[in-house]
Amino acid sequence: MSTPTPDDTRAPGSLRRLGQVVLVVATLALGKAAVTQLPGAAHAERPFVVSGAFGDPVSLRTGTVRLVRVTGATTIDTGLELADSPGRWLVLTYEFTPSSSTESVSGVSVRSGDRRWEAGRSRNTNDCRPVPAGVTTTCVAVLEVPAEDLPGAVLELTPVRERTGLDSVAQIELGLDEATVQSWDKTEVRVPTAHLGAELEAGR
Amino acid sequence: MPSTLGAMGAQPEQPPTGWRSVGSWLAGRSLRQLVVGAAALALLVSAPFGGWETAAPLPVVTYPAGQSQDLGPLELRLTRVTENPNPSSAFGASEVGTYVLVRAIVRVPGDRMVDVGVLQDSVRLHGVGGLVAEPRSLVSSRVVPDEQAKPTIFHTADSTVLNGLGPGLSYEVAFVFEHVGTAFPDQVTVVSYSHIWRESFIDRQFGWRDPTKHGESTFVVQHGSGPPGATPGPTP
Numbered sequence: 042m043s044t045p046t047p048d049d050t051r052a053p054g055s056l057r058r059l060g061q062v063v064l065v066v067a068t069l070a071l072g073k074a075a076v077t078q079l080p081g082a083a084h085a086e087r088p089f090v091v092s093g094a095f096g097d098p099v100s101l102r103t104g105t106v107r108l109v110r111v112t113g114a115t116t117i118d119t120g121l122e123l124a125d126s127p128g129r130w131l132v133l134t135y136e137f138t139p140s141s142s143t144e145s146v147s148g149v150s151v152r153s154g155d156r157r158w159e160a161g162r163s164r165n166t167n168d169c170r171p172v173p174a175g176v177t178t179t180c181v182a183v184l185e186v187p188a189e190d191l192p193g194a195v196l197e198l199t200p201v202r203e204r205t206g207l208d209s210v211a212q213i214e215l216g217l218d219e220a221t222v223q224s225w226d227k228t229e230v231r232v233p234t235a236h237l238g239a240e241l242e243a244g245r
Numbered sequence: 246m247p248s249t250l251g252a253m254g255a256q257p258e259q260p261p262t263g264w265r266s267v268g269s270w271l272a273g274r275s276l277r278q279l280v281v282g283a284a285a286l287a288l289l290v291s292a293p294f295g296g297w298e299t300a301a302p303l304p305v306v307t308y309p310a311g312q313s314q315d316l317g318p319l320e321l322r323l324t325r326v327t328e329n330p331n332p333s334s335a336f337g338a339s340e341v342g343t344y345v346l347v348r349a350i351v352r353v354p355g356d357r358m359v360d361v362g363v364l365q366d367s368v369r370l371h372g373v374g375g376l377v378a379e380p381r382s383l384v385s386s387r388v389v390p391d392e393q394a395k396p397t398i399f400h401t402a403d404s405t406v407l408n409g410l411g412p413g414l415s416y417e418v419a420f421v422f423e424h425v426g427t428a429f430p431d432q433v434t435v436v437s438y439s440h441i442w443r444e445s446f447i448d449r450q451f452g453w454r455d456p457t458k459h460g461e462s463t464f465v466v467q468h469g470s471g472p473p474g475a476t477p478g479p480t481p
Contacts, residue, residue, distance in 0.1 A: 123403055124400075125400070127415050127416055128411075128413070128414050155356040156356045156412045156413060158411045158412070159358055162360065162408070162409045162411075163358060163408055164407065164408070184411075186411065186413075187412075
């Protein structure tokens with residue numbers, strides 16, 4: 042029977058340490074691979090899109106919206122100033138009825154292909170005041186969009202302005218064609234006032 | 246009888262080996278030695294990649310008036326520079342001196358809206374002196390170095406303030422600076438800055454960041470003295 046020499050005892054120890062290092066690296070690599078297989082935030086937190094058409098009630102998490110009027114022009118009269126657009130001013134009137142608590146609609150944007158124009162940025166506005174549950178309010182959003190992007194454009198309404206992930210989005214076809222957009226060239230429109238209650242003169 | 250306790254109970258202390266010896270050696274160093282050592286090691290490791298030398302700045306392009314500049318979030322065409330203490334009845338006469346209007350055409354070529362901060366950081370005047378931090382400020386009209394003087398951006402067709410730009414729209418604008426005193430140079434250099442689209446290290450949000458000097462254009466300043474008419478209208 043032979044007695045282990047000091048060299049014999051060191052070798053298994055070194056191998057054990059090497060094995061530990063390999064195990065740690067392999068675990069890290071496995072973890073990294075697992076993370077890459079998980080759905081990204083853009084997919085995992087995608088919003089709940091509810092589609093609708095002009096005049097249809099569309100349900101959001103916080104209530105019901107209904108697009109009741111779409112007009113446009115190259116110049117708007119806000120009551121305070123006249124503003125010209127190199128594209129078209131899109132003036133959108135929509136109703137909102139909260140379902141369970143005092144709410145408003147904060148997120149308004151228009152999408153065309155990959156392009157997006159948001160109310161509350163630049164000269165684009167959204168006038169929608171919070172109302173109690175069950176009470177209908179009429180809101181007005183004004184956005185400037187290039188004329189060529191308006192045919193086929195879609196309106197998106199969300200309860201909150203930023204971060205629509207995991208929230209509901211009402212996606213409403215504006216139903217605009219080239220002829221309508223052309224007819225708005227060199228025209229002026231007065232921006233209507235947001236008010237309590239439903240819109241009396243719905244229509245395009 | 247002599248006690249054997251010392252020989253049996255207290256093992257002679259073995260000198261540390263391997264990583265322990267390194268740890269033991271580091272533990273014996275002072276904080277100053279550790280900091281200097283870490284810095285020297287970082288310098289040694291980074292030396293093959295240029296060490297801590299500052300990266301060479303990108304060359305600044307000279308643009309003639311009217312030529313399109315690709316600044317990342319914006320396409321910019323500088324057209325002319327005017328100076329006027331009261332250029333438009335829409336925003337009133339300067340209370341500290343005069344306004345400098347850098348006239349341009351801007352367009353957003355991408356898919357997303359561009360906010361006012363990016364617009365403001367895209368254009369600067371250089372070599373002027375006496376510019377205030379921001380024109381028409383209700384808080385302060387303190388003079389700052391030229392690089393820190395931010396403009397307000399007006400849409401010249403209707404003299405409304407632009408707080409951002411939407412994709413695909415092309416605006417004629419005036420980047421308006423305010424200057425203390427009415428004696429203004431006859432020639433100025435307008436410097437444009439590009440931005441890059443990247444994620445923030447802090448909140449992980451993407452945005453246009455890192456304004457970097459991109460181009461410069463020299464203009465003869467057109468001096469004016471008053472608004473074109475009594476009623477609000479296009480910026481001169």
